Amino acid sequence: MVLLVAAAVVGASAGEKRNLATNAVLQLVMDYRGKPGFETISVGKMGLGLVRMVLSAEADDPEEKAVLDMIKGVNKFVVVNYEDASQTVKAAFAAKLNGLFGNTEKIIEVKDGEDEVNIYGTSVNGGESIDDIMIYIPSDCTLICVLGSISADRIADIIEMSNE
Numbered sequence: 353m354v355l356l357v358a359a360a361v362v363g364a365s366a367g368e369k370r371n372l373a374t375n376a377v378l379q380l381v382m383d384y385r386g387k388p389g390f391e392t393i394s395v396g397k398m399g400l401g402l403v404r405m406v407l408s409a410e411a412d413d414p415e416e417k418a419v420l421d422m423i424k425g426v427n428k429f430v431v432v433n434y435e436d437a438s439q440t441v442k443a444a445f446a447a448k449l450n451g452l453f454g455n456t457e458k459i460i461e462v463k464d465g466e467d468e469v470n471i472y473g474t475s476v477n478g479g480e481s482i483d484d485i486m487i488y489i490p491s492d493c494t495l496i497c498v499l500g501s502i503s504a505d506r507i508a509d510i511i512e513m514s515n516e
Contacts, residue, residue, distance in 0.1 A: 364503040365426050373455035377497065380452060381432055385447050389437030403407065415513045420513050421509045426500040427433060433492035449488065449495065456486070480504055 395403070404420060411417050434445055437470050453472055457481065460471040469489050471484040481504060487496040 361381070362498040364411075371456075371484065373452055374474070374486070374497075374499070375448065376452045376455070376496075377486060380445070380448055381495070381497075384441070385432070387434075387437060387441050389433045390441065390445075391432070391436070393429075393431040396487060397427050400426050400429060415510070418510055418513060422502060423500075426498060428497070428499040430495075430497040430499075432497075433493060437493070446490060446493075453486075453488070459485075476501070 365443075377505070381392060381512075385392050400423070404423060407416075408420050411420055416460060434442055437445070453470070454470040457475055459467070459473050459475075462469045468491060469487065472486045474484055475481075476483055481501050483501040485498045485500075487498075488494070489496075
């Protein structure tokens with residue numbers, strides 16, 4: 353479900369320029385990438401193009417097609433999981449990550465008991481679009497970075513389709 357939300361929040365590319373907070377988060381991921389129990393998956397523009405090509409051949413319903421259309425411009429997709437890292441590494445990474453998120457806009461916060469999902473990004477054009485979405489799930493030790501830009505209207509369209 354989280355990946356569907358991530359896909360629904362991503363869209364047309366903002367180009368290769370990223371804001372300082374996004375660059376800092378990506379640098380933090382690179383700094384921790386080799387530590388034991390710290391896993392990363394990074395898919396670049398070419399890999400995402402291949403995925404879209406395969407998925408578009410099988411997309412039959414309008415909702416699937418709309419999501420595929422939204423992810424056309426995604427530059428990069430990074431997934432980080434550090435649940436198997438030592439407690440020291442977990443605490444240090446989470447503290448640094450939370451410090452970096454202070455420089456971004458929290459778009460959505462969902463809490464359900466101990467579970468929490470925070471979605472960060474940069475609002476541009478007076479809120480008409482959102483750049484560089486970062487989905488952080490502290491209880492799962494998971495960070496999902498979707499680098500690109502999407503119109504707020506597109507997000508609303510996907511949400512409306514999923515509620516029908």
